[in-house]
Amino acid sequence: MAGICFGSVNIPLFEVLKSLIGSDDAGTLHSAIVLEFRLPRTATAAFAGASLAAAGLMMQTVFRNPLADPFVLGVNSGASLGVAIALLVLGPGGIALASQTPLTGSLLVVVAATIGAGASLGLILILSRRVDVMSLLILGLMISYGVSSIVSILIYYSMADRLQVFFNWSFGNFGAVTLGQLGLFIPIAILGLIGAILLVKRLDAFLLGERYAKSLGVGVEGSRLAILACASLLAGVVTGFCGPIGFIGIAAPHLCRYLFKTSEHRFLVPASILMGALVGLTSDILARAPGLEATLPLNSVTALIGVPVIIAALLKQKSYQRLFGG
Amino acid sequence: MSHHDTALDSDTLVIGYKESGQKVAENLSVSLKPGEFVSLLGPNGVGKSTLIRTLAGIDDPLEGRVFLKGEPLSDLTPKERARRISVVLADALPGAMLSVYGLIALGRHPYTGLMGGLATDDKERVDWAIETMGIQDLANRRFGEISDGERQKALIARALAQEADVLLLDEPTAFVDLPSHVEIVNVLRELAHSQGLAVMASSHDLELSLSFSDKLWLMDLEGKLTNGVPEDLVLQGSVARLFQGEFSGWDAESGSFRVRKTPARFARVSGDGETCYWVRRALERVGFGIRDDDEVALEVSVGSDTNSCPIYQAIIGDRSKTFTSLGDLLAWIGRMDRAVSGHRAKYG
Numbered sequence: 001m002a003g004i005c006f007g008s009v010n011i012p013l014f015e016v017l018k019s020l021i022g023s024d025d026a027g028t029l030h031s032a033i034v035l036e037f038r039l040p041r042t043a044t045a046a047f048a049g050a051s052l053a054a055a056g057l058m059m060q061t062v063f064r065n066p067l068a069d070p071f072v073l074g075v076n077s078g079a080s081l082g083v084a085i086a087l088l089v090l091g092p093g094g095i096a097l098a099s100q101t102p103l104t105g106s107l108l109v110v111v112a113a114t115i116g117a118g119a120s121l122g123l124i125l126i127l128s129r130r131v132d133v134m135s136l137l138i139l140g141l142m143i144s145y146g147v148s149s150i151v152s153i154l155i156y157y158s159m160a161d162r163l164q165v166f167f168n169w170s171f172g173n174f175g176a177v178t179l180g181q182l183g184l185f186i187p188i189a190i191l192g193l194i195g196a197i198l199l200v201k202r203l204d205a206f207l208l209g210e211r212y213a214k215s216l217g218v219g220v221e222g223s224r225l226a227i228l229a230c231a232s233l234l235a236g237v238v239t240g241f242c243g244p245i246g247f248i249g250i251a252a253p254h255l256c257r258y259l260f261k262t263s264e265h266r267f268l269v270p271a272s273i274l275m276g277a278l279v280g281l282t283s284d285i286l287a288r289a290p291g292l293e294a295t296l297p298l299n300s301v302t303a304l305i306g307v308p309v310i311i312a313a314l315l316k317q318k319s320y321q322r323l324f325g326g
Numbered sequence: 327m328s329h330h331d332t333a334l335d336s337d338t339l340v341i342g343y344k345e346s347g348q349k350v351a352e353n354l355s356v357s358l359k360p361g362e363f364v365s366l367l368g369p370n371g372v373g374k375s376t377l378i379r380t381l382a383g384i385d386d387p388l389e390g391r392v393f394l395k396g397e398p399l400s401d402l403t404p405k406e407r408a409r410r411i412s413v414v415l416a417d418a419l420p421g422a423m424l425s426v427y428g429l430i431a432l433g434r435h436p437y438t439g440l441m442g443g444l445a446t447d448d449k450e451r452v453d454w455a456i457e458t459m460g461i462q463d464l465a466n467r468r469f470g471e472i473s474d475g476e477r478q479k480a481l482i483a484r485a486l487a488q489e490a491d492v493l494l495l496d497e498p499t500a501f502v503d504l505p506s507h508v509e510i511v512n513v514l515r516e517l518a519h520s521q522g523l524a525v526m527a528s529s530h531d532l533e534l535s536l537s538f539s540d541k542l543w544l545m546d547l548e549g550k551l552t553n554g555v556p557e558d559l560v561l562q563g564s565v566a567r568l569f570q571g572e573f574s575g576w577d578a579e580s581g582s583f584r585v586r587k588t589p590a591r592f593a594r595v596s597g598d599g600e601t602c603y604w605v606r607r608a609l610e611r612v613g614f615g616i617r618d619d620d621e622v623a624l625e626v627s628v629g630s631d632t633n634s635c636p637i638y639q640a641i642i643g644d645r646s647k648t649f650t651s652l653g654d655l656l657a658w659i660g661r662m663d664r665a666v667s668g669h670r671a672k673y674g
Contacts, residue, residue, distance in 0.1 A: 201442035205435055207424060209417050214384050216435040216488075217408030261468075263423040266441050 040182050041284065045174040047189040048242050049252070049280020051234040053272040054196040056249025057256075058231040061203050061265070062224060063137050069249035070235030073140040073228070074120040077147035079239040080170065082116020083109055084151045087166045088158040109169050110181070110240045117236035120147070121229070128221075128228055133210065172243040172298040174284050185241050192234035193273055199227055200265040207263055246299055247306025248283070252276040254313045279305060332395070333524035334358040334381060334411070334492050339390035341373060341380045349388060350376045351549030358526055360491065363518040364553075365535035366528040368545035368568065374528040375416060377545070378496045381526075382413045394492065408436035412488035414481045414495040426472065426480045427465040430455055433487030455486040459513065475506030482510070486517070493517070495527035507531070511538045532569065536560070536581050544568045589615030597628025601636045608652045612659065624659065 052070065059068040070076070086108055120143060128136050155163060169176075177185055202223040205213040210220045238245065256271040257263065279302075287301045335357035342349040350373035358364060366374055379385040381392055383399050392399040394410055402410070412433065433455070434448040444452070456465055459479045464472055469480065478498050485493055495514070499507045511527075515538050518525040526543070529535050535542060536556045544552045544564055552564045559565050560578050569576055577584040584607075593614040595605050605626055606616050614624065625641040631650075638649045642662055649655040 198440070201435070201438070201440065204432060204442055208429075208432065211379065211384050211415055211417055212413075212432075214404070215382055215408060215411070215413045215415075216432065217403075217405040218435070219404055257423050261423065262425070262428070264428050264442075266443065 040177055040179045041175045042281065043182060043186065044177040044242065045280040045284035046277040047186055047280075048174060048238045048245065049248050049276040049278070049283070050273045051189045051192055051238045051276070052245060052249040053252030053276025053279070054193055054269060055231040055234040055238075056276075057253040057265075057268060057272045058196060058199070058203065058227050059249070060253060061206050062227050062231075063133055064206075064209065065137060066254070067250060068137065069246075070231055070239075071244065071246065071249070072137060072144070073124045073232065073235075074143035074147060075117045075232055075235045076239060076244045077144040077151070078120025079113040079117040079236070079244065080151050081147045082112040082114070082119070083169050084154045084166060085116075086112035087169075088154045088162050109165075109176075113169070113243075114236060114240035117232070117239050121232035121236060124232070125225060125228060128224060133224070169243045172245040172302070174242055174280070174287075174298065176243075177241050181241065185237060188237045189234065192230055192237065195226075195230040195233070196269050196273070199223075199230060200269050203227065203265040203269070242298075244299070245302055247302040248276055248279050251302075251306035251309040252279050255279075255309055258313055331359060332357050332393075333360045333362075334392065334394055334526075336381070336387075336392045337390050339380065339392065340388040341376050341385070342388050343376075344386055344388065347388070349549075351545065351551070352389075353549075354390075354551045356381070356543060356551065356553065358492065358524045360524050361518055361522045362524055362540045363515040363538070364526040364541045364543055365539040366526060366543045366545065367530075367532060367535055368528075369547055372545045372547055373549060374545060375496050378413070378494050378526075378528060379415075382411050382494050383407050384413070384415075405436050408488065408490075410490050411492045411494065412485035412490040413493075414478070414485050414498050416496040416500065424469045425465070426461065426467050426469055427452070427456075429469050429480055430465075430484045430487050433484040433489075436488065451489055452487050455483040458486060458517070459483040474501040475503055475510075478502055478506075478510060482513070491523055493523050493525045495525070497528050497530070499527075499529060499531065508534065515539075532565070532576075533582050536565075584610060589613060591615070591623040592617045592621060593624040593626060594618060594620075594622045595626045595628065597626075601628050605638065605652065608656060612656055626655070 056069040059070055059072065060066060062068075063072075123143065124136070124140060127139055131139065155166070158166075202213075202218055205216050205218040206223070206227075208216075210224075213223070214220050235249070252275040253268065253272045256268055256275050260267055260271055262268060283298060283301045283305060286305075287296045287298045336355060338352070339354040339356070340349055340352040341354065342351075354377065356377075366377070368374055376385060380387050383392070383402075386400075394402065394407075399407060431444055431448070431452050434444060434452065435442065437448060438444065456462055459482055461476065461479050461483060464476055464480065469477065472480070478500075482495070482498060485495070493514075498514070499510055502510065511529075511534055514525050514527060517523050518540070539556055541553060542556050542559055542565075544559060546552075546568055552559065554562075554564075556565075560581060563578075566576050566578060575583045589610075591614060593609045593616060595602055595609070595616060597605075605628060609624070609626070610616065623642065627639045629637050629639065631637050635650065638652065638655050640647055640649065640655055640658065642659070645662070647658060649658065
């Protein structure tokens with residue numbers, strides 16, 4: 001609710017409620033802001049945060065690495081490459097298409113980012129059958145670096161006006177999703193979140209490492225594939241619609257581990273989903289800097305929330321290594 | 327091969343790494359019966375861990391098959407296998423945020439439903455496992471906060487919660503202090519004997535393995551596996567061969583490691599019981615041979631005082647002295663030796 005009320009124009013809570021229930025005497029301007037911008041934006045922030053947190057938790061468990069999040073597998077950079085190719089390479093046709101549609105041609109960006117994220121996801125899934133988990137983590141990082149350098153080359157040879165669109169996307173934004181696009185974004189996110197909840201038992205088995213998981217009767221390759229696919233779906237769809245958003249995927253699961261003092265996924269998965277939504281909403285409100293005319297880049301806000309959480313968890317645990325063993 | 331009274335056995339197994347095809351050991355025929363506690367011994371790097379993982383179905387054999395009560399392991403579904411074999415691995419240990427109870431409850435994984443919640447009988451089995459390992463006071467601690475010995479007990483409890491008839495353990499007593507070590511070995515042996523579990527544990531401790539195991543599997547550097555009851559393997563010299571080069575000082579007569587020296591002089595010890603045994607051991611350690619005739623440099627007679635504490639009367643030549651500890655006795659022998667060599671240096 002706070003997310004809907006605050007913004008560059010503050011709207012009284014009463015007016016918001018009136019708009020939401022469709023009451024006729026709501027101020028038309030406020031009503032339009034609520035329905036067209038604030039409501040989609042708030043829903044996006046909640047679902048994006050929840051999806052990133054669930055994806056981050058799954059990655060951390062499978063890789064047994066506290067700093068793993070969806071982006072270490074190159075989903076982020078794959079999406080960047082897709083967007084960079086669409087905006088910077090496809091040329092005037094592409095950019096014309098982008099500028100014709102409202103909200104900086106978000107649909108083109110969404111499609112490009114999703115294809116890019118999907119491509120890097122496919123590559124990782126193929127590799128995941130052939131190498132062990134630690135090698136996969138390193139391969140994901142290498143793919144990220146490789147792809148990022150291609151993006152840098154594209155940026156280097158691009159013109160300023162096109163770069164602006166690319167940079168807008170790369171800062172991350174919950175506000176670019178329209179009410180119409182929500183109809184696509186939310187069902188996909190819910191599908192991924194349900195997948196994460198169905199995977200809790202397999203995730204628990206992975207807590208002891210892959211060999212123990214196998215000794216508990218878990219099909220390790222299949223489960224790893226399912227978990228990575230689910231995490232990538234969640235991360236891919238968020239990145240596609242909102243741009244790359246850092247730190248929520250790392251910070252939300254850690255906050256839950258710290259608050260609930262458990263590693264068991266039947267508690268951690270739902271808790272991380274809720275915590276992710278909360279962090280997403282909070283970041284969105286802070287990014288819109290209530291009371292100020294300007295907005296802040298979303299990724300700076302998530303970093304400012306995420307970094308202290310990670311540092312606090314680190315100090316609290318003395319050693320991150322002990323959190324995960326090995 | 328007859329399978330009907332074995333819990334786990336194999337035809338001639340070749341173990342190693344599937345990816346590289348590198349063989350670790352071949353021609354391994356093993357058999358483990360219900361109610362048996364077996365120790366697997368061998369120098370580092372012979373493939374004990376690989377053998378354990380292969381028998382547990384975690385690694386696939388390069389050739390040959392493993393059988394569970396005569397059924398090929400590869401024919402079982404993963405869940406069925408998990409209900410029949412449980413393991414304690416030497417892998418890096420899991421997350422510290424996991425509670426000991428949560429860790430042990432993971433053993434119920436092959437029995438629980440979609441979300442992994444525990445039913446009443448699951449909880450009963452977990453409680454039984456906790457009680458069996460005597461770790462009730464650890465249940466609510468974080469796994470990362472407890473000692474090495476406690477961790478091993480928790481990991482064994484987790485394996486017990488899995489309710490399998492075969493329990494395979496990779497070095498369950500590594501990094502564990504001696505009292506816990508003896509305790510763990512005792513519990514494993516007791517589980518085999520009273521619950522009818524087939525238990526096999528690899529170990530580095532030859533002396534304890536000899537004393538506690540129903541059978542030994544000895545794996546040598548050529549990757550050959552010899553098995554039998556401990557005493558047969560000692561008498562056939564298999565134990566001595568296994569540790570040749572790695573340690574010296576294996577003494578088949580006592581079943582323990584001793585300082586090996588050809589005795590330059592002899593001692594006679596009179597008296598009886600436990601005390602005499604330890605007097606002989608102390609004297610052997612400092613280089614005396616033990617014999618019963620009069621051709622000896624030292625005579626020790628063991629008696630006891632009014633509080634039944636041992637007293638040792640020692641005679642060297644025309645000197646005689648009484649001691650209440652073996653430390654004092656050995657120190658006196660040392661002083662006498664130095665006096666003699668000092669005398670020789672002066673006048674000899």
